[in-house]
Amino acid sequence: MKRKHVLIYVILLLLGTNLWASTITVCSTCSIKTIKEAIAQAADFDTILIKKGTYKEFNIRIDKPLTLIGEDHPIIDGEEQGEIIQIAANNVTIDGLHIKNVGTSYTSDYAAIRVIRSEDFLIQNVKLEKLFFGIYLERSKNGKVLNNTIVGDAKDEYNSGNGIQLWHSQHIMVANNSVQQVRDGIYLEFSDFITIENNYSANNLRYGLHFMFSNDDIYEGNTFESNGAGVAVMFSKRINMHGNTFKNNWGTASFGLLLKEINDAEISGNTFEENTVGISIEGSNRIVYKNNDFIRNGWAIKVRGACYTNTITRNNFLYNSFDLAYNSNLNDNVFEENYWSDYTGYDLDRNGIGDIPYRPVKLFSYIVNRTPETIILLRSLFMDIIDFSEKVSPVFTPDNLVDAKPLMKRIK
Amino acid sequence: MIKILKYSFYDLMRSRWSYVYFLFYLLLGFVLLFLNNELSKAVITLMNVIIVLVPLIGTIFGVMYFYNSKEFTELLLAQPIKRSSIFFGQYLGVAGSLTMSLVLGLGIPFALYGLFESNAIWDFSLLLITGAFLTMIFTALAFNIALSNENKIKGFGYAVLVWLFLAVIYDGLFLMSLIVFEKYPLDNFSLIATMFNPIDLSRTLILLKLDISALLGYTGAIFKQFFGTNLGLMISIVMLTLWTIIPVWRLGYKSKRKDF
Numbered sequence: 001m002k003r004k005h006v007l008i009y010v011i012l013l014l015l016g017t018n019l020w021a022s023t024i025t026v027c028s029t030c031s032i033k034t035i036k037e038a039i040a041q042a043a044d045f046d047t048i049l050i051k052k053g054t055y056k057e058f059n060i061r062i063d064k065p066l067t068l069i070g071e072d073h074p075i076i077d078g079e080e081q082g083e084i085i086q087i088a089a090n091n092v093t094i095d096g097l098h099i100k101n102v103g104t105s106y107t108s109d110y111a112a113i114r115v116i117r118s119e120d121f122l123i124q125n126v127k128l129e130k131l132f133f134g135i136y137l138e139r140s141k142n143g144k145v146l147n148n149t150i151v152g153d154a155k156d157e158y159n160s161g162n163g164i165q166l167w168h169s170q171h172i173m174v175a176n177n178s179v180q181q182v183r184d185g186i187y188l189e190f191s192d193f194i195t196i197e198n199n200y201s202a203n204n205l206r207y208g209l210h211f212m213f214s215n216d217d218i219y220e221g222n223t224f225e226s227n228g229a230g231v232a233v234m235f236s237k238r239i240n241m242h243g244n245t246f247k248n249n250w251g252t253a254s255f256g257l258l259l260k261e262i263n264d265a266e267i268s269g270n271t272f273e274e275n276t277v278g279i280s281i282e283g284s285n286r287i288v289y290k291n292n293d294f295i296r297n298g299w300a301i302k303v304r305g306a307c308y309t310n311t312i313t314r315n316n317f318l319y320n321s322f323d324l325a326y327n328s329n330l331n332d333n334v335f336e337e338n339y340w341s342d343y344t345g346y347d348l349d350r351n352g353i354g355d356i357p358y359r360p361v362k363l364f365s366y367i368v369n370r371t372p373e374t375i376i377l378l379r380s381l382f383m384d385i386i387d388f389s390e391k392v393s394p395v396f397t398p399d400n401l402v403d404a405k406p407l408m409k410r411i412k
Numbered sequence: 413m414i415k416i417l418k419y420s421f422y423d424l425m426r427s428r429w430s431y432v433y434f435l436f437y438l439l440l441g442f443v444l445l446f447l448n449n450e451l452s453k454a455v456i457t458l459m460n461v462i463i464v465l466v467p468l469i470g471t472i473f474g475v476m477y478f479y480n481s482k483e484f485t486e487l488l489l490a491q492p493i494k495r496s497s498i499f500f501g502q503y504l505g506v507a508g509s510l511t512m513s514l515v516l517g518l519g520i521p522f523a524l525y526g527l528f529e530s531n532a533i534w535d536f537s538l539l540l541i542t543g544a545f546l547t548m549i550f551t552a553l554a555f556n557i558a559l560s561n562e563n564k565i566k567g568f569g570y571a572v573l574v575w576l577f578l579a580v581i582y583d584g585l586f587l588m589s590l591i592v593f594e595k596y597p598l599d600n601f602s603l604i605a606t607m608f609n610p611i612d613l614s615r616t617l618i619l620l621k622l623d624i625s626a627l628l629g630y631t632g633a634i635f636k637q638f639f640g641t642n643l644g645l646m647i648s649i650v651m652l653t654l655w656t657i658i659p660v661w662r663l664g665y666k667s668k669r670k671d672f
Contacts, residue, residue, distance in 0.1 A: 252629050276626050298627040321627055367587070371594045374587055375628050376602050376635065380615060381464050382583035 027051035035060055035068070035076070042066055050074045050097070058103070061086045070096035073127060078102050078112075087115045093122040100129040104159060111136035111161070115143065123148065133161035134182065137169045137191075144173045152182035154205050163204070166191040166214075174199065181205075185227065188214040197221055207232045208249075211239065220244065230256040230275060239265045249275040256297070259284045267292060277302045278320070281310075290314055291411065299325050299365075308332045316410050317341060317360070321378075324360040326401060327369050335360060335403040339410045347408045358406040361397040363390035413497030416488070420505025424477070430509050433469065437517025445525045451532040455539060458518070459618050462543045463611055467550040468575050470510060474554025475571045477506050479564050489672055496664040499555070503663065507551040511544045518543075535621050542614035545652040549610050550575065552659035559666055582609050599634045606635075607648075610655045617648055 024046060026038045035057055038048045047067040051074060058078040062068070062085065075098045078084040082103040085094065092115075099112045111133035115121055121143040128134045128150045135145055145164060154160030163179035165187045166172060175197040179185040185201030185208045188194060196219035201208035208224035209231040211217065220242040224230050230249040233239055239262065246256030256275035259265070262284040271293045272278035278297040279289075283306040292315045294300035300320040301312070310333040317323045318341045337353070345354040364383045368375050377383050390396065424430050440461065444454045481502065488498050518540065519527075527533055554571050561567035586605050590598055606612045619625055620639050625632050638644040 250626050252626055252633055254626070298624075321624070367591070371591050372629060373594070373598045373602055374590050375632065376606065376616065377583055377587055378619065378624075378627065379460060379463075380583045380612070382580045382587070385580065386584075 023047045023049055025049045025051065028053045039066065058082050058084050060084060062089060062092050064089050065091035067093040068095065068097065073098040075100065080104065083110045083114060085113045087113065087118050087121055090119045092118065094126060096125045098127040102131040104132045109133050109136065109161060114138065115140045119143070131161065133165055134163040137166045137172060139168045141169065142171045145177065146175050148177045150177065150179045150182065152180065154182050157183055157205055160205060162187040166194060179204065184210040188212065188217065190214060192216050202226050204228060211236045223247065229254045229258065232258040233262050234260040237263050241265065241267045241270060243269045245271045245273070246275060247273045251276060255280045262287065271295065272297055272300070280304065281307050283307065285309055294318065294320055296320065298322065303327065313337050314411055322362060322365040325365050325369050326361050326398065329398050331398045331401040337405045337407055338403055339407040340403065343406045345406065352408050354406040354408055357402040357404045359391065359394060359397060359402050361401055362387045363396055366397050413501045416498055416501025417504045420502045421509055424505060424509040430513055433510065434513040434517045437514055438520060441518045441521030445521055451522065451525060451527060451530045455532055455535050456622055456624060459539060462539060463615050464579060466514065466543050466546045467579060467611060470547045470550030471554045471571045471575045473510060474506055474551040475558045475567055478555055478558035479567065486672060495667050499663055499667045503552060503555050503660065507548045510547045510551065514543050514547060515540055538621055539618055542617060545656065546610060546614060548656045549659070552656060552663060555663050556659050559663065559670065578609055578611050583612065603635065603638060607651050610652060613648055613651060
């Protein structure tokens, strides 16, 4: 009885390996020398193992479910001829390749890896270098882009591409990638239910992360550093931004985070450090800002208008040149229980909440908003004096723009 | 002139106020660096102090010294010495000792905290240079005022008024004109208006060197285009020198004609 069982198992096992996956090895001394050849010969669900070496190939089209694994990061050199890998099938995995020299074009967006109308793909541990577009997902679903390293050499916006671009894609996970020196680090257009986690996006020409018309996305734990202008979230709904770091986006027109026409978002637990403008807000409603740290920014928050029913609560505002710039006399936003390092009030009843309200808009900030040229008087004694007198008896700044319960101690 | 300079200088070096002034800067430098261990951040805080305090102390000290040493000046005037050398000697003595207190008082703590290895050294030297210029300018202004006013109270009043005007009121007028004429292009106007006030000029010069200049935005870009070039820096230094030379020249001119 037992022997029969073992026999069946063995037969099943043999059958199984035949049925599912065989491995095709590609190397310079093997019988199959190019990746294209290997793909042509492979059956569905095969694994192609690419050994170390340099493969000068481009327009590699994967049209069946395959797994491509690179051993010790084999180099695929496109020699600037055009697109390098195109995925046009479901269940494709690409792992451990080093792709470089993607062609630059002004008419088509050549990418190092393009995914077209595919599902359940996995792109991981890939290194991209000298690229136009990096990983381009087009009308795709349920995929993962993990642990990739993208280093571009972009110099001008008009002839460079984005690191990771999602277009009309849904339910994609983008995590632990590092994107540097491209135009937009990560770019989303018409892409919903995307999770962007723990990525590092730095030194990009335009934005570290850029949303356009994309809804219900989450990004958390990312670091955006020294980009042309941090993160831009535009024309999108229900975006959840949590635990990110926006750092050193420092330049005359830079900002950590730009919100334009954003509704019902939540921004919590982020750190904005040394940006010219921490958050620049325009036409954004019903947003909750909670537990963020604004440290040493030029302006912590710059409200440019048409922003209603936002709640700003339990944030730390530490040593910013201006805590808040506000361009209208109408205020419909709530500031409550924040810690302001500029607050000089007292707390007689010792309940941790200052007894006199804090006015986050300084008179100088108000004047600069009206006449930008006056910024040249920054740090002059006269400005300190009128700021002080405005603080004592407000005349110009909106009356109801106050934090009625400023905290005495920084929120940990 | 050298002899009188030396005399004034040593007289001041022995006086308590020079030490107090020196110790004040020494303490300020150490406390600042103790509180934030970063040189470039300390430079910004220091700028705020220097821009306001150095002119004030230069003015007060200059007026005070001139009135106090009046009898000695009259004694010297009876000797066969050129009038201009008496006053220039005294002026350089005061301005020199104040500048020395400033440079040493701030230089020592910063040097101890590793200024020479840090890249803040240029910002810091610029800070000291403008500080020295401000001392020279405001001492010269103070001497002028004291020379023109026999009445001590009046002299003091005018001196403080000059400081108040240049440090505070000028900026107020500047701001008002920027707001009133906001419909017009104001770049050149603000450049010129900055040039005509040594305190504003020093402030802008230092601000543009620090990375806080990114806050200045579009206006700052125009200023940076001007001050960032060697030509701009030259023009500002020339302006500061003019601000020193004109009062000093007037001092010589007036002293020659004054009936003591």
